[in-house]
Amino acid sequence: MAYTVGQVAKVAGVTVRALHHYDEIGLLSPSGRTPAGYRRYDDADLERLQHVLFYRELGFPLEEIAAIIDDPAADPAAHLRRQHELLTVRITRLQEMVTAIEFAMEASKLNIQLTPEERFEVFGDFNPEEHEAEAERRWGDSEAYRESNRRVSRYSKDDWLRIKEENEDWGRRIVAVLASGVPADSPEAMELAEEHRQIISRWFYECSYEVHTGLADMYMADERFTRHYEDIAPGLAAYLNEAIHANAISRA
Amino acid sequence: MAYTVGQVAKVAGVTVRALHHYDEIGLLSPSGRTPAGYRRYDDADLERLQHVLFYRELGFPLEEIAAIIDDPAADPAAHLRRQHELLTVRITRLQEMVTAIEFAMEASKLNIQLTPEERFEVFGDFNPEEHEAEAERRWGDSEAYRESNRRVSRYSKDDWLRIKEENEDWGRRIVAVLASGVPADSPEAMELAEEHRQIISRWFYECSYEVHTGLADMYMADERFTRHYEDIAPGLAAYLNEAIHANAISRA
DNA sequence: CTCCCGCCTGCCGCTACGTCAGGGTCAAGG
DNA sequence: CCTTGACCCTGACGTAGCGGCAGGCGGGAG
Incomplete structure (x- = not known):
């Protein structure tokens, strides 16, 4: 199973230029070339690309992605577990932002002014551990709050x-x-x-x-x-x- | 309440350089300057910065952020609702990725080879229309596939x-x-x-x-x-x- | 008065590509 | 067999969103 750049680009949803770039920097070099110099990607290349895109979507710099993927001390299952964990962390983060938005909605409904610290406790840099404890203390049950979000978003x-x-x-x-x-x-x-x-x-x-x-x-x-x-x-x-x-x- | 760049940077978790940049491109100019030329940010500036950081974290280009924030046809509540919706969309996206990872984990456990299409149907920055068409072609009804995802993710x-x-x-x-x-x-x-x-x-x-x-x-x-x-x-x-x-x- | 920290304005560098330009390649059709 | 159009190649330059440093001013504590 060999694929041209264009085919790979299409199925993976990236541009040909991006694939050229990944080749240039050595992040993802096709396993072979045709006599005419065309890049030929095989299934292993596609698998690698899948991982690249995964970490890219989560915002990792390409250099770091290369390091992660080429880590010899990580079997496929370990990669999947790592990816799973990264995702759940991200989801948690977004849900915290949702909670913050909800808090702001509540505050604006009651016409309460937010302090600068409150404004940025979720946005910007934020310390994960400290914040999680804070959210727990505040809302006790975050699932209830998410439910609120789901509903509120549909109000006219x-x-x-x-x-x-x-x-x-x-x-x-x-x-x-x-x-x-x-x-x-x-x-x-x-x-x-x-x-x-x-x-x-x-x-x-x-x-x-x-x-x-x-x-x-x-x-x-x-x-x-x-x-x-x-x-x-x-x-x-x-x-x-x-x-x-x-x-x-x-x-x- | 007036703040210097350094103070704003600290509370918002961004660098001074970034604030300079936002000033340069007109995305967030401080409401005033001291006689010596020092930037002075007030509470309104902080609120604006909060919105900037929000959309930035979701990956919007700065130019677009300016357009969103300066939209005169959007009251504060509308902004909050919009942010809320954006977050839920993102969360859904990440949960789909989690589902895909879990699927891949199970597939690897059962020793099932994934097709290239399966590899990338969730990853890649996927074009919604094209992707949906592709999924339609493959699955007939894309809603059915989402239903599958929703169910599979809950399997023990x-x-x-x-x-x-x-x-x-x-x-x-x-x-x-x-x-x-x-x-x-x-x-x-x-x-x-x-x-x-x-x-x-x-x-x-x-x-x-x-x-x-x-x-x-x-x-x-x-x-x-x-x-x-x-x-x-x-x-x-x-x-x-x-x-x-x-x-x-x-x-x- | 001095010291050091914080602020200022350039300016150059970096990443992750986008976007031509100029030129070869391949399969289908006339 | 030759052409045409879609696809591929390699430079090379442009862009966004800053990071980082240089060189110089400001300001409050000792």
């Missing part, structure tokens, strides 16, 4: 308006309940906490009681969220937190 | 073992039928062709009669597949091809 303007309206209606009612002086573990307050949970579940992601209490704790831990609720009504952040916890316990 | 080791076993059992039986000398359009052969179709449907993708005959033709057209069946028993490739066609006609 009308959907957003409805969400806003529902949210504001809920806001007015909990302010009223707070003002009426009933305790946070009263049926009225717990009912509104439950409604809060259901709004999230309906519009964003499946919000279990556990996730809900985690969210409530974040509202207390993160000053910007605290302030958001405090600005609506003094004491609301703590009141809501308590109501959510009480609601979660009573339904468990 | 036990599933793979069962598939292998089912496949080998089917292989033994069709070899027996072939050896018995009954024609390819006999009920026995057609029944095995039908079973073949159902194995594919059960484990990989919804395999209509049309797709099935397309597959059968590929078995004949592609030497690798032909040899795979010829190695099991001489004449099997053509026999199976005929049986599949006969089966499709009789059930239509």
Whole structure:
């Protein structure tokens, strides 16, 4: 099975020029030439090219790719495992970015200003370990958050308006309940906490009681969220937190 | 809040040189300068930089990034939604690559040789249209193939073992039928062709009669597949091809 | 006042190709 | 047999997105 440059280029989705380049720098030299000097690629060359393209897509410099591929201490299975791992790392990274975007959406919805550090904690350089711990602490369950992303991406303007309206209606009612002086573990307050949970579940992601209490704790831990609720009504952040916890316990 | 280049570089995880470059090409010019000519970045500049870095990480050329960011017909929420969508597309892409790697791992375990087309159907910077056309030609329905990918990626080791076993059992039986000398359009052969179709449907993708005959033709057209069946028993490739066609006609 | 760190503006270099230019090759058709 | 068009070859230059250094100014701590 021999292939010309053009055939290889077509099947692999690269340009002929790129294949010339790989030949020039010795990254991928065809196993032979025709008498006329035409490059002839065989199946082994194609396999090598496949690996080259894999690492290239992940952004590795060509020189490094050569080193990886030519590593004598790596059997085919080891390569596959390495590639698999690289991919999952990348996916994790992108999912973190998704989470960050979601966070920014949430913040902009509540009109919260992001600090410079927050702006760039996911973009730019970022330390993987530190960041992962941070994300865990923040969201507890990243799968729930991804679900949210999947849904939110499909919302129309009308959907957003409805969400806003529902949210504001809920806001007015909990302010009223707070003002009426009933305790946070009263049926009225717990009912509104439950409604809060259901709004999230309906519009964003499946919000279990556990996730809900985690969210409530974040509202207390993160000053910007605290302030958001405090600005609506003094004491609301703590009141809501308590109501959510009480609601979660009573339904468990 | 004003920041110097160095400060911005540090918090954003980019080099000072890169910021100089962005200034040079007009992608991100600081909102002001000190009397001494020092660049001064404010919060709005940081926000812009955040977007720049986002699109940069996804591989957009800087010129295009400028166009995207300066698009007057896009409010902040629209940007966030767009970014979100881009991310999910990327994640899907990477997950497809994971599927392909897993497929390759299994193939290498079962000692199955990959065709060149299979090698590159996921890698390479693949032209969506051309690629889809190619996949269409090969698979009849590209959605079916994606469905296959989605399913295959969730198979456990036990599933793979069962598939292998089912496949080998089917292989033994069709070899027996072939050896018995009954024609390819006999009920026995057609029944095995039908079973073949159902194995594919059960484990990989919804395999209509049309797709099935397309597959059968590929078995004949592609030497690798032909040899795979010829190695099991001489004449099997053509026999199976005929049986599949006969089966499709009789059930239509 | 001095020292050192940070900032400035060129300018050259690098990677991974894109894009001609100028010229041979091969299979099909007239 | 000869032509035509698609395909191949080797330079050689251009481009994007910076990295890195040189040579010189600014500014706050000691």
